[in-house]
Amino acid sequence: MALDTFMQHLANGISLGSLYALIAIGYTMVYGILKLINFAHGDIFMMAAYFAFFGVATFNLPWYFAFIIAIVLTGILGMTIEFTAYRPLRSAPKISILISAIGVSFLLENLAVVLFGGRPKAFPTPSIFTDVVVIGGVSIQNLTFIIPIVTIVILFALLHLVNKTNVGMAMRAVSKDVETAKLMGIKVNRIISFTFAIGSMLAAVGAMMWSAKYPQIVALMGMIPGLKCFIAAVIGGIGDIKGAVIGGFILGIGEIMLVAFLPGLTGYRDAFAFVLLIVILLFKPTGIMGKNLTEKV
Template sequence: MDFTTFMQHLANGISLGSLYALIAIGYTMVYGILKLINFAHGDIFMMASYFAFFAVATFHLPWYFAFIIAIALTGLLGVTIEFAAYKPLRSAPKLSILISAIGVSFLLENLAVVLFGGRPKAFPTPKIFTNVVNIGGVSVQNLTFIIPIVTLIFLFGLLYLVNNTNVGMAMRAVAKDVDTARLMGINVNRIISFTFAIGSMLAAVGAMMWSLKYPQIVALMGMIPGMKCFIAAVIGGIGDIKGAVIGGFILGIGEIMLVAFCPSLTGYRDAFAFILLIVILLFKPTGIMGKNLTEKV
């Protein structure tokens, strides 16, 4: 493999890793606050793609306005799911909440099939994203540059929010100890709803980028990306925002390089994520950035 080909694959790997990172942040935020794996996250990602698709294809809105509306609707969807499916079970055993999350996932998938049909739909892609730039013999779409930039902007914005604002301080307090945070006068319900809104909106941004990169949407499109982004969050250390981003880049670049160096293993590309998960759980169960915590009795 020559240098130009390697850089081509590296650019694609960074782009894919940025997508995984953006979606994985939503997983890790919800887990950090509630210690809940929101298995409906991938399906929220799927719904965001449909919101954007219909805003452009049916209502003929400009793509940038359609994306803003889709992100807002997805945040509202996340808050609604938290209110209807998770809030009533907040004092229930963790297993009950987990089962509820799986139920919400199945509900969204089947609801999408009923409402939107089972046939794939072509996502409208503006030319600004598909134009190709040639740099030193490496040909990449504008979107390949845009995705990592968008991911880093949202990462730094989220880190600022968590570490330098009153809301972020409240989020960290709730993540540390819900009961103590409530005694300190923090509106725990509002903070949890805010966290779900932010996580869902990040999933929506990831969905916009994903649909532009792979412009075909279908009701079950959130399953594999959802699982992979969960794996990325675990690899980086679930509950840690920077860890989720690191895990996303490791997974994305690893997948692309696996196919680049071993073309015969192309059919096992998805299996790479699960093998990597097993290795991480065997040798560092808390993930790269994770900390060893003592479980409360």
Template sequence: MDFTTFMQYLTNGISLGSLYALIAIGYTMVYGILKLINFAHGDIFMMAAYFAFFGVATFGLPWYFAFIIAIAITGILGMTIEFAAYRPLRSAPKISILISAIGVSFLLENLAVVLFGGRPKAFPNIELFTDVVVIGGVSIQKLTFIIPIATVIILFALLHLVNKTNVGMAMRAVAKDVETARLMGINVNRIISFTFAIGSMLAAVGAMMWCVKYPQIVALMGMIPGMKCFIAAVIGGIGDIKGAVIGGFILGISEIMLVGFLPGLTGYRDAFAFVLLIVILLFKPTGIMGKNLTEKV
């Protein structure tokens, strides 16, 4: 493999890793607050893709306006799911909430099939993102530059929110001890709903960019990206925002490099993510940025 080809794969890996990172942050934020793996997160990603698609293709809105509306609707969807499916079970055993999350995932997938149909739809082409520039013999879509920059900006914005604002202080308090936070006058329900909204909106941002990069949407499109982003969150240390970003980049770059260096294993690309998960759980169960904690019983 020559240098130009290596750089081509590397830029593709960074772009894919950035997408994984965006979606993984949503997983890790919800887990950090509720200690809940929101398995419906990948399907929220899918619904956001459809919202954007219909905004552009059906209603003829400018892409930027359609994207903003889709992100806002997805945030409301996340809050609705939290209110209807998770909040009533907050004091129930963890397994009950986990089953509810799986149920919400199946509900969204089948609802999408009924409402939007089972046939794949072609996402509209947006030239601003899909135009290609050539640098040193490496062909790079403009989107490849935009995704990592957007990911880094969102990362720093979230870190500022969590560490430097009153809302962030409340989020950290709820994550530490829900009952104590409630006794201190924090509106726990509002903070948890806000966290779900932020996580869902991040999934929507990831969905917009995913659809531009891979312009085909279908009702089950959130399954594999959702699982891979969960794996990315675990690799980085689920519950840690910076860890989710690191895990996303590691997984994305590793996948692309696997295809580049071992093209015969291209068909096992998705399986590689699960192999990597097993390795991490064997040698560093808490992830790269995770801390060793003893769970309360």
């Protein structure tokens, strides 16, 4: 019985960790290229959930079609944010672009409240996600299997993109030295926009899975997941795609196990992520997979 309970919690932890990993990859890709923490990432995640919600609930689209449209729209939103809020400040001090990112975050949150209302909305979760499979004494939703599979497939696809394609080579070149990349004929603006689009689309995939798992969406829903996924990226080594996935799994499994085996600390579940962040910064500031880098002045 104890083993069944442990396996139930482990399955839930892997599922939650996969969600964190999906969103953390978006953080780490943008940071890897621009050395920018895109604090609007959690709110892009929120907008994607609303795109999917209205696609299904208002326009009566099939869920899979609504999800695809939401992912595409979120990618366009990410590129728009990069073009309007970040690109004009690219040569400005880092603090300016950081303030711009925080401003975009507040703008998206308040825009969502105005456009979509402040009341929570029930996300229309497809039955294929909510059906339950019983294995031994463990009851597992189909979604608990789907989320890790989606995460692993996306991880390998991104690793192939970054390491095996011309676009990936250009992304790595831009991450090393923007000016040299320009001299080599790389269209830097196009590569950066592409990176923002990919990162935002990953946030959208995470939003679809998150909203199906926790079927209630609200304008401020991106705040805590956004912070936790940033922490996951830092734990794994921000700028490293595999590190973001590892950090997501560590954080997700750790949270679930904390609540499962120390129920008295349930109210401190969110605090666990920040305590873990402090520990990582104290003992390995570059994260598990991070490399020591000297920042240019």
